[in-house]
Structure formats: C-alpha cells, structure tokens
Amino acid sequence: MPEIKAPRGTLDVLSDQSYKWQYIEKKAAATAIKFGCREVRFPTFEDTNLFQRGVGDTTDIVQKEMYTFEDKGGRSITLRPEGTASVVRQCSEHGLFGGLMPLKLFYFISAFRYEKPQAGRFREFHQFGVEVFGPSDPNADVEIITLADSFLKELGIKAQLYINSIGCPVCRKKYQDALKEYFESRKDDLCETCKGRLERNPMRILDCKSPVCQGIGENAPLITDFLCEECEAHYNVLQSELTAGGISFTKDPRIVRGLDYYTKTVFEFKDPVTGLAILAGGRYDGLVHEIDGKANVCGLGFASGMERLVSTMEREGLSFGEEPKPKAFIACIGEKGAAAARKIVYSLREKGIYAEFDIMGRSLKAQMKYADKIGAQYTAVLGDNEVDTGKTNLKNMSTGEQTEMSLCDISDGKF
Numbered sequence: 001m002p003e004i005k006a007p008r009g010t011l012d013v014l015s016d017q018s019y020k021w022q023y024i025e026k027k028a029a030a031t032a033i034k035f036g037c038r039e040v041r042f043p044t045f046e047d048t049n050l051f052q053r054g055v056g057d058t059t060d061i062v063q064k065e066m067y068t069f070e071d072k073g074g075r076s077i078t079l080r081p082e083g084t085a086s087v088v089r090q091c092s093e094h095g096l097f098g099g100l101m102p103l104k105l106f107y108f109i110s111a112f113r114y115e116k117p118q119a120g121r122f123r124e125f126h127q128f129g130v131e132v133f134g135p136s137d138p139n140a141d142v143e144i145i146t147l148a149d150s151f152l153k154e155l156g157i158k159a160q161l162y163i164n165s166i167g168c169p170v171c172r173k174k175y176q177d178a179l180k181e182y183f184e185s186r187k188d189d190l191c192e193t194c195k196g197r198l199e200r201n202p203m204r205i206l207d208c209k210s211p212v213c214q215g216i217g218e219n220a221p222l223i224t225d226f227l228c229e230e231c232e233a234h235y236n237v238l239q240s241e242l243t244a245g246g247i248s249f250t251k252d253p254r255i256v257r258g259l260d261y262y263t264k265t266v267f268e269f270k271d272p273v274t275g276l277a278i279l280a281g282g283r284y285d286g287l288v289h290e291i292d293g294k295a296n297v298c299g300l301g302f303a304s305g306m307e308r309l310v311s312t313m314e315r316e317g318l319s320f321g322e323e324p325k326p327k328a329f330i331a332c333i334g335e336k337g338a339a340a341a342r343k344i345v346y347s348l349r350e351k352g353i354y355a356e357f358d359i360m361g362r363s364l365k366a367q368m369k370y371a372d373k374i375g376a377q378y379t380a381v382l383g384d385n386e387v388d389t390g391k392t393n394l395k396n397m398s399t400g401e402q403t404e405m406s407l408c409d410i411s412d413g414k415f
C-alpha cells in the first residue's frame with residue numbers, strides 16, 4: 001500500500017471497470033446526437049468570477065465548496081464546480097449567441113466541489129451534461145426532459161422525475177419577501193451562513209444542508225403559490241405536454257436546486273432507493289445575459305452524475321455491454337514462432353480485430369493460462385514446425401474444438 005493515497009472524495013476507475021463508463025458515455029453521446037446536440041469541451045479551470053456570477057455567490061457551492069486558488073500570475077482561478085457557466089462563457093466568447101439557434105450542446109466533464117464525502121457524493125465527480133440555447137417555449141423544456149428520460153431508459157435505469165417551477169425575477173421578488181418574513185421569525189435558530197442569506201437571498205436557506213435550517217424550511221411558503229401568470233402558464237404547458245408524451249412525473253414544490261441561475265422549470269430524476277438525484281437541471285433564462293452582458297438568449301439543460309449512474313446500474317444488475325475480449329491469442333515457442341505470432345497479430349489488428357501475443361517472454365503453458373484468463377476466443381501456437389509448414393491448429397476456447405488452418409487465413413482473420 002503506497003504512503004500517498006488518492007485524495008479524500010476522489011475515485012479511481014480501474015481498468016476492469018472502465019468499460020462501464022465507456023458504455024454509459026457511448027449511450028449518452030448517441031442519445032444527445034439523436035436530439036441534435038454536438039459535443040463541446042472547455043477548460044477544467046476558469047476565472048473565479050465566472051462561477052461567482054453564474055452559479056451565484058450566496059450558494060453553498062460558491063460559499064463553501066469551490067476549489068479556488070491564486071495561480072502564479074496572481075489570478076483567482078477555480079476548478080469548475082459544474083459545466084453550465086463554462087458552456088455559456090464559451091458560447092459568449094466565441095460569438096455563438098448571435099448565430100444559428102437553437103444551439104444544442106453536450107459535454108462530459110469532471111467537476112470539483114469540496115463537499116462532505118458520503119455515499120454518492122464526491123469531491124471530484126463526473127457529469128454528462130446537455131445545454132440548449134434559444135427557445136423560450138415550454139416545449140423546449142419537454143424536449144430536454146424527454147432527452148434525459150430517453151438516456152436513462154436507454155441504460156435501463158428506473159428513476160422518478162420530480163418537477164417544479166421556481167418562477168422568474170418578477171414572481172421571485174414577492175416570494176423572496178414572503179420567505180424573508182417567514183425566516184426572520186426563526187432567525188436565531190438559523191446557521192451562520194443562512195443568517196447572512198436572509199438579507200441577500202432567502203431562497204438559498206431552503207437548500208441549506210444543515211438539518212436545523214432544513215427543519216425550519218419545511219413550513220416555509222412555497223414558490224408555486226407566488227408564480228406570475230406567465231410562469232404559471234409555462235408550468236401548466238410543461239405538465240400537460242409531459243403527460244401527452246407519456247413521461248410520468250411528480251410535482252415537488254420544494255425543489256429549489258443548489259444553483260442560482262434557474263428560472264421557471266427545474267427538475268430532478270431521483271434514484272428511488274438512495275433518494276439521490278442522478279440527473280438534474282432546468283431552465284436558466286437570465287444566465288446568458290448575466291455572463292455575456294449583451295445577448296438575451298434563453299437556456300436550459302441538465303447534468304447527470306456518472307458515479308451515481310454507474311452505482312445505480314451495478315446495484316440493479318443492469319448490463320454494461322460486454323467487456324472487450326480478444327478474438328485471438330497467438331502463442332509462440334522460440335524466436336521464429338515469436339516473430340510469426342507478432343506478424344499475424346499485427347495483421348489481425350490492421351483488420352480491426354482485437355488480438356494479442358506474448359510480450360512477457362513466458363513459457364507456452366503460462367501463455368495459454370494468460371490467454372484463458374483474458375478470455376481469448378481462439379488460440380493458436382506457432383513454433384518452428386508451424387512456421388515452416390505454414391499451418392497450425394486454431395483452437396476455439398469455448399468448445400475446445402481444433403481446426404487446422406493456414407497461417408495466411410489466420411492472418412486474414414478468416415475464422
């Protein structure tokens with residue numbers, strides 16, 4: 001055991017597990033592409049201001065959880081705690097908000113939050129995310145939820161969808177006033193962070209992880225009682241269209257989400273066993289303007305935690321497809337055999353076939369044991385005699401059946 005271990009709250013994906021991640025990523029990309037999204041990549045770290053302004057400086061993420069440091073040039077840098085703000089920054093910087101709409105994007109990222117590590121909660125975690133820019137219509141909310149639903153169904157995951165509307169700045173104002181009045185009466189019991197939030201953003205108290213603040217929040221006024229006409233209508237269309245599309249959901253007026261940028265629709269797909277959100281998102285109509293300064297473009301999206309997807313699928317015994325296994329292992333005896341085995345394997349690989357040969361200088365017995373362990377479908381042994389005659393026996397490892405074949409046919413993958 002090495003003295004230096006992986007940092008707390010991080011995860012190693014070992015080589016015999018990575019196919020599970022690849023399986024999910026492949027399904028995620030295929031689903032996103034089917035819905036017209038294209039992949040984007042962006043830096044792991046950004047100017048700290050981006051998240052302070054984007055995610056919101058009264059959120060837990062910004063106040064307590066960001067990995068922020070000064071670089072050697074004296075700039076304040078933050079390891080991204082999520083992807084949405086970066087995607088908006090990227091599109092703004094490259095002038096894409098003035099171009100063809102809708103703009104539909106997806107990404108795979110690692111994200112960093114200094115949270116208390118526990119089941120399903122990491123300090124470095126990975127997300128598959130989707131962001132769509134342009135549409136203000138609630139049908140776009142349905143589209144993005146449908147994308148999320150298709151993705152989870154594609155994996156076989158049965159998650160429960162919870163939706164809410166958290167209004168717009170117009171209705172939010174009245175709601176914040178009502179919340180302030182409510183929490184003011186319990187001010188002394190709130191945690192220190194929430195006391196500070198009372199003035200600046202009382203809605204954030206509803207998202208506090210302290211059990212005392214959560215308890216107080218249980219009887220707080222609900223945003224859905226404060227929605228303006230437009231937000232109410234938007235929420236109603238969302239519900240009727242989800243129903244029309246056969247997507248079942250539960251309304252949960254207590255979802256506020258942990259990021260400040262949301263407006264109107266918010267949603268979470270929860271694992272019914274752990275109660276954790278495996279995918280979550282919503283609409284953010286003010287974020288582009290907040291970051292870009294000029295463009296007024298609506299946005300919406302979601303992100304799904306890869307670690308949570310993997311562990312839900314493992315627990316439910318869902319398939320991750322097949323772990324890649326070699327079609328052939330070409331064993332050898334002696335130098336002539338080794339050279340021929342290498343040549344055959346290279347030729348098979350050129351034809352796109354996964355094949356292996358010995359690179360450890362092992363005995364024939366050890367080579368065959370290894371071939372069996374890695375699950376090779378076929379094996380063949382090449383020694384001086386086989387090289388001279390140009391023929392060898394190809395063994396089907398699952399049936400034990402042996403067929404004599406020319407080395408040329410084996411090289412051509414004719415088995």
Ligand code: HAM
Nearest residue numbers: 082084121122125277278279280281282301302303305
């Ligand atoms: P979020 O709810 O903070 O939203 O994270 C989205 C998902 O990432 C969660 O539902 C969960 O599956 C996973 N996740 C979050 N934190 C952790 C953690 N500490 N450990 C493991 N998994 C975690 C966002 O990040 C928004 N950017 C989503 C979005 C995109 N909204 C609109 N567009």
